[in-house]
Amino acid sequence: MVCERKQCASGDRTEVGGVVTQQPPKSKTCKRSGCLHRIKYVQKNKEKDSGNMEGAPAKGVLSHLSLLEVKARSRKTQLQQQSRVMELKAKVEALKTQREQLKAQIQTHQDLQKLRLAMDKQCADEEEENMEEESENSKLLRLMARHTQLKDLLHAHHLIGGYDIIKTRKGKGACVSIATAYEDVFLDTFNLEIDLKPTVKISRHNIPPFIPLNNLAEQNNMQTDLRVFLDTLSKHLNAFAGRKQQLKLVKEKHKSVEVMESNVLCSLLVLLFTVPREKTAVLCTLDYTDHTRCLPTRVHLESEDKQLPDSPQWKKNCTLLMETPVHKALITMKKMGSIA
């Protein structure tokens, strides 16, 4: 007698000497936990009546066969359950390993950060290193912390506008980068390849031709002091980048001002202002003769109204243009109503 619920593989039979005897179940519900199926107790006799004409031994075989089937089925399910249990156990182990690994990684990172902070403080305050006895692992950790520290310091050298020098060809050559910036923005970077031996000489570069590279090299004794030469070159390049940026901003932010003339070096700028209301035109020439500066050395005004350049307002504007970068000076001049 088998519980008729398909998934339930409990048998409710007892075997006595190879012959299955039908026993009425003690309770009318399947004993397998969770299965609340009520077992139908079908009397052997009833089965007989329903048309089973086989003899007793044949019936015994049949029931034996069904018993085996049930056993096989339940063994299969049991195996499935066991393999599922094994599967789950393996998963638990894998997760535990993953957890321990993550914990170790996080711990190492935290130790590294802590050590790095301590080292930074030591370096900033220029304290002596505390060379107490260290374990092997803490020696390695110290090396790692120093590694991150050096990487950060090298990056800082780059950020503060350093030359990022790289030695090449076993010290016979070097590459330098000159960064330019104006106000708060980083601009173009220029590069030089230099031969160091036998003499110090520039071999390749991407510096625009209007920057007098060779003159600067000569004047600044590039042979003897590379750094001074680079500093002067950097001044020229940064001033050029600054003037160029100012011109760009004038064109972008001051559409009412017309740029009449400018040159590649951005050392000359001619602007056309319009005085509001009267609509008088004022031509303004800015000369940047000192190529290491971003401010003009001379401001010249011309107007149809001959009195205008000598008026107090425009004398003030002249001074403003000498002392303030042009794109900012124009903002003030607009506010004061001098220009449209």
Add this chain to the structure above:
Amino acid sequence: MEKMSDENTEEVKVLESEIERLQAEVESLQHQQQEINKDITFHYSQQMENALVFMCGQRQEGGKEMVMSRLKEELEELEEDMKLQTEINGITLNSCTTKTLQNSGRKLVQQLSLSGNCSELVFQVEFQLSEIKDSERSKRTIGDLNVVLDSSDLQNFSSFLSRCIFCPYDRNLPESAWSVSESAAKSRSLISEARPHLDCVAQSEEFGKQQMEKYLR
């Protein structure tokens, strides 16, 4: 048979709930690791990776000696590089701490604190670095500049510095707003604090000025 099935079911249940618990633990640890990784600015070199793996308890070929010696080699290269940069730049940097404030795909904002010296001039500089990447190039800007100088300062430098600080971080600020810009106000107070201690400046300091100029532009 039944009993075994019951036991099995029980065991499966217990295991399943343990798995759920462990998965939650692992997830929270992974999240923690992501947070830590956010602050790491550079990809670790191969030697650093090896060292990290070693520290986490995984044994490798060659063992500790190999890991340490290779890392030492790499460190020597970095120290050489530092010497080169220090020499050519004329500035000694002693410490640099970076804090990542924002790191989305396109935008990176970091707060940097540097300390160092240039000749006799000891300084500390703090600033914010923003890097915005678009399709072709990335745009780097500096903001919130703060400079602390040692007492042997120079008047030229401070006037020069205030000139730089009057560049507003936000380009669109009208001129009148410059005086209320926070960083300007902060820096100006630093300079006025330093002023009482001002001494005359040595010729060598001039060079230091130039270097700071280069950076501050």
